[in-house]
Each structure stands twice: as structure tokens, then as C-alpha cells.
Amino acid sequence: MxxxxxxxxxxxxxxxxxxxxxxxxxxxxxxxxxxxxxxxxxxxxxxxxxxxxxxxxxxxxxxxxxxxxxxxxxxxxxxxxxxxxxxxxxxxxxxxxxxxNQWALYGKPSIASCDDLGGRPFGIFSEGAVATAIAKDWVGSACEGGVRPRYLTIGGSDVRAQALVSGEIDATPLEVSDAVSLESSGASGFTKVVDFAETLPDxxxxxxxxxxxxxxxxxxxxxxxxxxxxxxxxxxxxxxxxxxxxxxxxxxxxxxxxxxxxxxxxxxxxxxxxxxxxxxxxxxxxxxxxxxxxxxxxxxxxxxxxxxxxxxxx
Missing domain, CATH: 3.40.190.10 (Periplasmic binding protein-like II)
Structure with missing residues (x-):
């Protein structure tokens, strides 16, 4: 020893x-x-x-x-x-x-902008998670007229990707690896609503x-x-x-x-x-x-x- x-x-x-x-x-x-x-x-x-x-x-x-x-x-x-x-x-x-900054917001085909998120189920990991802070910052600046999604705390990026596929949520921020898994799962129609690396480059x-x-x-x-x-x-x-x-x-x-x-x-x-x-x-x-x-x-x-x-x- x-x-x-x-x-x-x-x-x-x-x-x-x-x-x-x-x-x-x-x-x-x-x-x-x-x-x-x-x-x-x-x-x-x-x-x-x-x-x-x-x-x-x-x-x-x-x-x-x-x-x-x-x-x-x-x-x-x-x-x-x-x-x-x-x-x-x-x-x-x-x-x-x-x-x-590898985070991006993915959503169903019906979601093209922040204004489409009003009252829609939006998956987050926790209130204190960095992706939650990023998403809420974007919602606060990009949604007009006080539009806000309905935040649901359901787990990590991989869990939220599956919740998106199953229809439990309509949008969620995902890391690169989980976005890739979402795409390779065979699920179709999901779109990248916003790339946070572009909106928050620093x-x-x-x-x-x-x-x-x-x-x-x-x-x-x-x-x-x-x-x-x-x-x-x-x-x-x-x-x-x-x-x-x-x-x-x-x-x-x-x-x-x-x-x-x-x-x-x-x-x-x-x-x-x-x-x-x-x-x-x-x-x-x-x-x-x-x-x-x-x-x-x-x-x-x-x-x-x-x-x-x-x-x-x-």
C-alpha cells in the first residue's frame, strides 16, 4: 500500500x-x-x-x-x-x-415560434436547471403579450426527449446527444424552434x-x-x-x-x-x-x- x-x-x-x-x-x-x-x-x-x-x-x-x-x-x-x-x-x-452552449428548443410541428407555446406543456428538468433558465429567458424576451407555456418538471434531457415523442409535452430544450437520439428514433415532424447557441453566443x-x-x-x-x-x-x-x-x-x-x-x-x-x-x-x-x-x-x-x-x- x-x-x-x-x-x-x-x-x-x-x-x-x-x-x-x-x-x-x-x-x-x-x-x-x-x-x-x-x-x-x-x-x-x-x-x-x-x-x-x-x-x-x-x-x-x-x-x-x-x-x-x-x-x-x-x-x-x-x-x-x-x-x-x-x-x-x-x-x-x-x-x-x-x-x-449546446442547448436548443425542440417542439412539435405546430410550434414555429414562442407565440405558439401559450398554455402548451413544456418539459423542464427542474426550476433550478440551466436549461430551464435559458428557456425562460427566451420565453420572456421572445413571447408577445404575456404568452407563457405550461411548465412540467419531468426529468433529464433524455427523459424529456422521450416525453416529446410520446406526446406528453409539446416542446423542451435538449442537449446535442439527446436531439440526435430523438432524430434517430424514427420519430418525425419535430423541429428545432430555436438554437440557444445563436441567441446566447457568450x-x-x-x-x-x-x-x-x-x-x-x-x-x-x-x-x-x-x-x-x-x-x-x-x-x-x-x-x-x-x-x-x-x-x-x-x-x-x-x-x-x-x-x-x-x-x-x-x-x-x-x-x-x-x-x-x-x-x-x-x-x-x-x-x-x-x-x-x-x-x-x-x-x-x-x-x-x-x-x-x-x-x-x-
């Missing part, structure tokens, strides 16, 4: 081993295709001799809570809960992009964040991880077959054909770019979540993010 000694930032659940390498834990939330490059980057960190445990959680709020308490060193998922925790003083900083709803103590005490290892993630994203954008190959290792239960189609979508849209964060788009992301009521006004990009890692990796 490898001997462990607690570091000065032992509260992060990170330990320095006898040979100088680290042992730490990373939390991922309901792993999907967007998680695969992160898992591959962690393999690159392991190749440097570090021990990295990965735990799977059901909600980003759990990951953020674990980061704040020091149980996890790094996590990645919805940006909103991380910003909310930072606002409350949690020792968390955003360090890279997980995936660009929004980064899914990011990578870390415990500040871990970043302060083990900056070199954090840099290894971010640099590896930047490389993986670049490889996937250059050749989507890279994502397909990685998915066979990290998500073997995924349908290979759907993975291939989704990988091409991610590549064509250049949604994987861990180094895409800038002071400008981080601030615009903060401003969006403030407008959505997730956080209050006044937070700055400097408060929320440490962009030195992506700048070093670029």
Missing part, C-alpha cells in the same frame, strides 16, 4: 503520497458524452503518476457542495450552481469550459470548476489536467472519431451510431473548446445568471474564475 501524508490543504481531500504524487477525487454528474473528454484528461493526469478517484453524482448541486466542503478537488457541470456557491463565499473557482452553461485550496496548493497538477483537457477537445474537434473511440472506453453502453452522429455535431459546431473562456464571456455568463435570478448583481469574472490555467494551456 502506498503511504499517504496529508498536505496543508488536507481539507480538499487531497493527499501527497510518499513519492510526491497526489491522490485526489473528482466528481462527475450523470456522465454523458460531454464528460468523456474530462475522463480522458484525468487518464492523462494518472499517466503522470497521480491517483485520481472519480465519483458519480446525481446533481450538480451535490458536486458543488462537495467541492465547497473539500470532499472533491475538481468537478464539471452546470455553471449556475457553482456561481451561486461562489456568491455565498464557497472556495470554488471556474477553471475551464466543459462544453459550449453563454457558457457547463464549465469545469475546482476547490480553491486545491488550486492554490497543487497548481501544477491542476494545470496538467486543464492542459490535457484542452488537448482532448482540440483532437475531438479536428476528428470526431476521437470522441467515438473515447466513448467506447468510458461510456461503453452508449449506442455507437448515435455517438458517431453526436460527435460530428459537436465537432462541426466547435462546442468542445476548454480554453474558450475569456473575461468577457465569463462576465456575460455571470450577467445571464444574474438576470435569470440565480445569483444577485455585482459578481465579476475575477470573483468567479481563474483563467490562468486556460491561458497557460492555449
Amino acid at each position: 502506498t503511504a499517504l501524508t496529508a498536505t496543508a490543504c488536507g481539507s480538499t481531500g487531497t493527499h501527497t503520497r510518499a513519492d510526491g504524487t497526489l491522490s485526489f477525487t473528482v466528481a462527475v454528474v450523470e456522465p454523458d458524452l460531454t464528460t468523456v473528454p474530462i475522463l480522458a484528461a484525468l487518464d492523462a493526469v494518472r499517466a503522470q503518476g497521480h491517483e485520481v478517484d472519480v465519483v458519480e453524482l446525481a446533481a450538480p448541486e451535490l458536486a458543488v457542495e462537495g467541492l465547497a466542503k473539500g470532499h472533491y478537488a475538481i468537478s464539471a457541470e452546470a455553471t449556475g450552481p457553482a456561481l451561486s456557491a461562489i456568491e455565498q463565499g464557497a472556495p470554488i473557482r471556474i477553471i475551464a469550459d466543459a462544453v459550449g 453563454l457558457h452553461p457547463q464549465t469545469v470548476y475546482a476547490n480553491s485550496g486545491f488550486l492554490d496548493e497543487h497548481r501544477a497538477v491542476a494545470q496538467e489536467f486543464v492542459s490535457a483537457l484542452v488537448r482532448e477537445h482540440a483532437r475531438i474537434t479536428a476528428d470526431p472519431r476521437r470522441l467515438v473511440a473515447l466513448a467506447r472506453t468510458h461510456l461503453p453502453a452508449q449506442d455507437a451510431a448515435d455517438v458517431g452522429r453526436a460527435a460530428r455535431r459537436y465537432s462541426d459546431a466547435k462546442l468542445f473548446d476548454a480554453a474558450a473562456l475569456t473575461p468577457h464571456n465569463v462576465q456575460r455568463t455571470i450577467d445571464f445568471f444574474a438576470r435569470a435570478g440565480v445569483i444577485g448583481q455585482g459578481m465579476t469574472a475575477r470573483d468567479a474564475a481563474d483563467l490562468g490555467f486556460v491561458e497557460e494551456a492555449s
Whole structure:
């Protein structure tokens, strides 16, 4: 057994081993295709001799809570809960992009615009979900005369895609992979009502964040991880077959054909770019979540993010 000694930032659940390498834990939330490059980057960190445990959680709020308490060193998922925790003083900083704004609103053929949604069943994951905030922001700006859909909380993107097919809902925001699954299911007539990447080009709803103590005490290892993630994203954008190959290792239960189609979508849209964060788009992301009521006004990009890692990796 490898001997462990607690570091000065032992509260992060990170330990320095006898040979100088680290042992730490990373939390991922309901792993999907967007998680695969992160898992591959962690393999690159392991190749440097570090021990990295990965735990799977059901909600980003759990990951953020674990980061704040020091149980996890790094996590990645919805940006909103991380910003909310930072606002409350949690020792968390955003360090890279997980995936660009991949959300789009899909609906039945009868729905061509926001005004067609009045009183119609509209699927959301939860009131606090990032896709809900995006959708409600669009409804507030695009619907005329106070038109509003009837929001139904029914589950994740994949569950909502099935609810759309079954007729339980008339519209819902979907991620790229679930939109691909919807299309390949044989269901017909569903249309992309709005692409939120076009209406909110500076929004980064899914990011990578870390415990500040871990970043302060083990900056070199954090840099290894971010640099590896930047490389993986670049490889996937250059050749989507890279994502397909990685998915066979990290998500073997995924349908290979759907993975291939989704990988091409991610590549064509250049949604994987861990180094895409800038002071400008981080601030615009903060401003969006403030407008959505997730956080209050006044937070700055400097408060929320440490962009030195992506700048070093670029």
C-alpha cells in the first residue's frame, strides 16, 4: 500500500503520497458524452503518476457542495450552481469550459415560434436547471403579450426527449446527444424552434470548476489536467472519431451510431473548446445568471474564475 501524508490543504481531500504524487477525487454528474473528454484528461493526469478517484453524482448541486466542503478537488457541470456557491463565499473557482452552449428548443410541428407555446406543456428538468433558465429567458424576451407555456418538471434531457415523442409535452430544450437520439428514433415532424447557441453566443452553461485550496496548493497538477483537457477537445474537434473511440472506453453502453452522429455535431459546431473562456464571456455568463435570478448583481469574472490555467494551456 502506498503511504499517504496529508498536505496543508488536507481539507480538499487531497493527499501527497510518499513519492510526491497526489491522490485526489473528482466528481462527475450523470456522465454523458460531454464528460468523456474530462475522463480522458484525468487518464492523462494518472499517466503522470497521480491517483485520481472519480465519483458519480446525481446533481450538480451535490458536486458543488462537495467541492465547497473539500470532499472533491475538481468537478464539471452546470455553471449556475457553482456561481451561486461562489456568491455565498464557497472556495470554488471556474477553471475551464466543459462544453459550449449546446442547448436548443425542440417542439412539435405546430410550434414555429414562442407565440405558439401559450398554455402548451413544456418539459423542464427542474426550476433550478440551466436549461430551464435559458428557456425562460427566451420565453420572456421572445413571447408577445404575456404568452407563457405550461411548465412540467419531468426529468433529464433524455427523459424529456422521450416525453416529446410520446406526446406528453409539446416542446423542451435538449442537449446535442439527446436531439440526435430523438432524430434517430424514427420519430418525425419535430423541429428545432430555436438554437440557444445563436441567441446566447457568450453563454457558457457547463464549465469545469475546482476547490480553491486545491488550486492554490497543487497548481501544477491542476494545470496538467486543464492542459490535457484542452488537448482532448482540440483532437475531438479536428476528428470526431476521437470522441467515438473515447466513448467506447468510458461510456461503453452508449449506442455507437448515435455517438458517431453526436460527435460530428459537436465537432462541426466547435462546442468542445476548454480554453474558450475569456473575461468577457465569463462576465456575460455571470450577467445571464444574474438576470435569470440565480445569483444577485455585482459578481465579476475575477470573483468567479481563474483563467490562468486556460491561458497557460492555449
